[in-house]
Amino acid sequence: MRLSCLFAPTLREDPADAEIPSHRLLLRAGFIRPVMAGVYTTLPLGLRTMRKIERIVREEMDASGAQEIRMPIVLPADPWKATGRYELYGDVMFKLTDRHDRELVLGPTQEEVAAPLIAGDLPSYRDLPINVYQVEWKYRDEFRPRFGLLRGREFLMKDAYSFDRDEEGMRESYRIMYEAYERVFERCGLDFVVVEADPGQIGGGVNHEFMARASVGEDLFVECENGDYLADTEAARPMAPEPAGEGTEPMVEVDTPDTPTIEALAAFLGVEPSRTLKCVMFDVAGRSTAVLVPGDREVSVNKLEKLVFPAKVRVFEDGDFEARGFVKGYVGPQGFGEDVLVVADHLVRGGRDWITGSNARDRHVRGANVGRDFRVDRWEDVVEFREGDRCPVDGGSLRIGRSIVVGHIYQLGTNYSAPLGARFVDEDGTEKPYVMGSYGIGISRIMAAAVEQRHDDLGIVWSKALAPFEVVVLVANQDDERVCAEGERIYRELGQMGVDVLIDDRELTAGVKFADADLIGYPVQVVVGRRGIEQGSVDLKLRATGERSSAALVDATRAVVDLLASAP
RNA sequence: CGGGACGUAGCGCAGUUUGGUAGCGCGCAGCGUUCGGGACGCUGAGGUCGCGGGUUCAAAUCCCGCCGUCCCGACCA
Secondary structure, three states: OEHHHOOOOOOOOOOOOOOOHHHHHHHHOOOEEEEEOOEEEEOHHHHHHHHHHHHHHHHHHHHOOOEEOOOOOEEEOHHHHHHOHHHHHHHHOOEEEOOOOOEEEEOOOOHHHHHHHHHHHOOEHHHOOEEEEEEEEEEOOOOOOEOHHHEOOEEEEEEEEEEEOOHHHHHHHHHHHHHHHHHHHHHOOOOEEEEEOOOOOOOOOOEEEEEEEOOOOOEEEEEEOOOOOEEEOOOOOOOOOOOOOOOOOOOEEEEOOOOOOHHHHHHHHOOOHHHEEEEEEEEEOOEEEEEEEEOOOOEOHHHHHHHHOOOOEEEOOHHHHHHOOOOOOOOOOOOOOOOOEEEEEHHHHHOOOEEEEEEEOOEEEEEEOEOOOEOOOEEEOOEOOOOOOEOOOOOOEEEEEEEEEEEEEEEEEOOOHHHHOOEEEOOOOOEEEOEEEEEEEEHHHHHHHHHHHOEOOOOEOOOOOOOOOOEEEEEOOOOOHHHHHHHHHHHHHHHHOOOOEEEEOOOOOHHHHHHHHHHHOOOEEEEEOHHHHHOOEEEEEEOOOOOEEEEEHHHHHHHHHHHHHHOO
């Protein structure tokens, strides 16, 4: 390909509307252009990179036995109502009506299409398992599209659906996809981690997220400093502390005027907040529930909700305190009746002689101890994760990492096949719902994630696998016939050797070509110029390291191929 | 949906406070000189100042309404 013929408009200045590196650089380097919030046109360079990602995905999917199909994007709304996702997605679904006033949606994923599809033509267990996939545009009317391709309203996704006769088969299909996904992200050159994720509201089964590390990522995960533990922030279960043992102080009441908050209390008494015991009140399915955590920690409502699911959790409002006889700001667990459920975080075992509320205004108690002074009904993990918590494997310090979710796989079970009536005939002659799995990869998101991970002040630094072109032949003196001829020769020879090569044959000064080459981020640059030719050489540059070298003109093509082989 | 900012030439911005001929840089076109890290000179094209209404002799500028874009938050496979 000739750059003089390629629609690859680069921008010298940063676009005003782009903040994060991937958005800024994909715009500047001419990979994408905005159409409206969260919707982009993919330009030739962007399309080439996108196709390379797709190719890797297709190769690994095909190799794992999945079959490519293509499903429609415009879909009837009814199946979505049947599975409950019409309501669940709510305004995030693009909805439209046709001329007959039929309700339609644009697909945000396609379980509702895939399940009936397989049920329609594949009634026997003998035909299972089956795994179908597609690469298609997905539509979600995000509350707040942002970060360019990272959270768009239209995005390219590979989605796959597996169908098995039983749980065991589903787990095997899932394992195969898990391994295929690892290969996909490795081949894309991404620095990624896999974490077992939070089971969502629907689905509810085992699921894993494949996360590309990125400082701008919206998704958080927890990892051990020693690299032996990874988890979703909501699923992280830090190591419980050593029990602190029996209390040594008698419990006494003290006057603490105007100290309804931990902060005020700790300041008044001149102690660390961690010496106090926080007692947060919730209504759980109508029952008053006290949750105990050290004063310097926060209760994770999300974790509490999971503990008591399906019961509903509601934080106490002012009226609840009065109506049920609690004193807001001065609640302590001493003397609670059996009607109050007392849940304590494991961290509470690590302390003794607590300072906590006295259940009377402007008074607290000191020396409160578990067992002797108050009871605990359930010991659970209910604190919000905090950096520095102990790793459950080796006790190392846990920290939070930010990432971009580029893949997500689910064991769905019969959550979709059952409500949709997607059944097969099993060996015993009875009809059963398929046991399904679903597997997504964000193709367009990988492109952005890769740029987040690989860029510098000059521009993008593509890996060989995803670069729109592997090599650019940069003609430094376009007005010099000898220079042009040598550039063309090297370009031609590289193409014949199967290298994905581009020649910058534009009538521009060398400086512009250098700047564009660094911005677009081809892994290898070959500079053919008058200066070199007079000495019988060309210059090579490896974009990833900035390392420059030169090669004999006659040997240039082989030198480029060798350098490319060493490129990341 | 709550909070904030912005909208002036293809891109980046000034001008709005204090109403009075619409500007700068880059890019683009022509000519000439340059030619290995975003060259230089001359000439030139390019504008419903986001849209609608209002105030005024006069609105990019003041007032009202709307639309769009981005950022923070809430939400989320």
